[in-house]
Amino acid sequence: MGKPSDDIELMQHADGELDERAAASVRTRVEKDTDARTKLEALGQMSELMRSHLELASDHVPDRKFENIWRTIAREVGTPAEVPPVRKPGMWGRVSSWFDRYRGHVITGAVSAGAVAAIALVLKPAAHEDTIVQGSPTIEVQPAALRAAPVVESLDTPGGTGTVLNLEDEDGHTTVIWVSPADTVEGI
């Protein structure tokens, strides 16, 4: 099964701790000696096993624990503990953004705040309900993420065409009906 000193040399070789001459000698031995080759392979397996296992250890620690120690660190080093969250677009922003993306396909550039009427139906009002005022692009809304692509349906209305957007986010389900006068619509 080999001498311990041989095994120590094998380990040094596996760890890249031998000089080139000694490493060449070990390589020659490993080529000829099945037992040495198997031991070298076992060392490699042990290393891989340990590394993977040790890396996974941090997965068991919830984020809040790191948040807690960050607060202590921030206090100690004089850094603000909280990083301001990136402001997410509100309901108006999301609707406008959607129209910006599809403007070329759906509505002409003539569509403006004054030419459309948007009606929001909040089917599952959350604590912070979005408020949308007809025709006004300067709406105060709470930040919310657009997690799902809006489901869009079109509809005909007297004297114009409407688009229905169904938005899902953490605030609940919101339906927005965007109505455009007929003379501003190229066709849907």
Added chain:
Amino acid sequence: MSYNRLGVNKSGQRASIPTHGRGDPLDDLELVTAVRNGDSDAFRTLFERYNRRAYALAFGVLRNQDDALDVVQDAFIKAHKYLDKFEGNSSFYTWLYRIVMNLAIDHLRKHRRVKPVELDETRVEEHAAGDVLLPQILGGNPGRALVDKEIRARIDRALDELSENHRAVLVMRELEGMSYEEMAQAMGCSKGTIMSRLFHARRNMQKRLLDLVDNPSRELLEELGVAEGDDAREPRS
């Protein structure tokens, strides 16, 4: 050895996350410069980038979640305090893990539980007679450990049973790929002692995980001096 699972390379120079509020991630040196220039958010980005990796290192040595978190916390405070001394010759993480390792070893010394002194404090050849590496382990499939909770529990128990010095060198070597020289500096001992500790740590781990080997031969068991019913031969339930 890379460390891609957490999105950073071994050198830690270019990690993919987090991005410090920009589309493209800043590299560590840019963040260090930003911290020096008073950008407080930059230090949080460094913290978020390396907190779990630093934790894995500390936990590997200390085997206690609260102790490891304390070490991570102290390490970042110390890193911030001495950031001016970071010259950028090595990666930020290399610098940080030395701090983490030193604090973890200090913690071991201060809170040392009663553990026998290893027999390997002298030259390895003098006491290694009869100790050899196992020629097989895990049936050639160490990847099983990632998905098998029972195997992971066995590894945890085996790590817990190692002496602190053996565990420290094993973690430094396997998790961070530290050289014998680097480990010797971190632990304040000779390279020979490190080599000896590492050899015995590995062999002890092999022995403790022997029950994961597929069908070990009687000759192997005899060679190892492992009798039926020995701890290391507990059958997997």
